Amino acid sequence: MLSGLQFLDDVLIMIPVCTRTHMYICVCNGITDREIRSCVEQGACCMADLQRELGVATQCGRCAAHARELLQDAEQRHGSPVEHA
Numbered sequence: 001m002l003s004g005l006q007f008l009d010d011v012l013i014m015i016p017v018c019t020r021t022h023m024y025i026c027v028c029n030g031i032t033d034r035e036i037r038s039c040v041e042q043g044a045c046c047m048a049d050l051q052r053e054l055g056v057a058t059q060c061g062r063c064a065a066h067a068r069e070l071l072q073d074a075e076q077r078h079g080s081p082v083e084h085a
């Protein structure tokens with residue numbers, strides 16, 4: 001085992017565990033944050049793109065605000081302009 005609590009020379013150390021999981025953003029369509037980030041990496045730059053490509057925010061719309069946050073986050077990470085429509 002490479003993660004968690006381990007002894008090293010009789011000293012108990014903690015090795016970080018990678019707990020990266022995927023979070024559902026759009027429950028209606030079963031779309032995760034990973035899928036949205038991937039879509040942005042492939043060129044999506046606005047909500048209309050996410051709606052067309054993934055169906056995000058096309059039903060109840062409760063995911064729209066969080067999806068926009070992911071778009072803005074992608075803009076900061078990739079330095080590419082993201083439309084906020």
Ligand code: FES
Pocket residue numbers: 025026027028029056057058059060061062063064
């Ligand atoms: S949660 Fe995305 S449309 Fe309902």
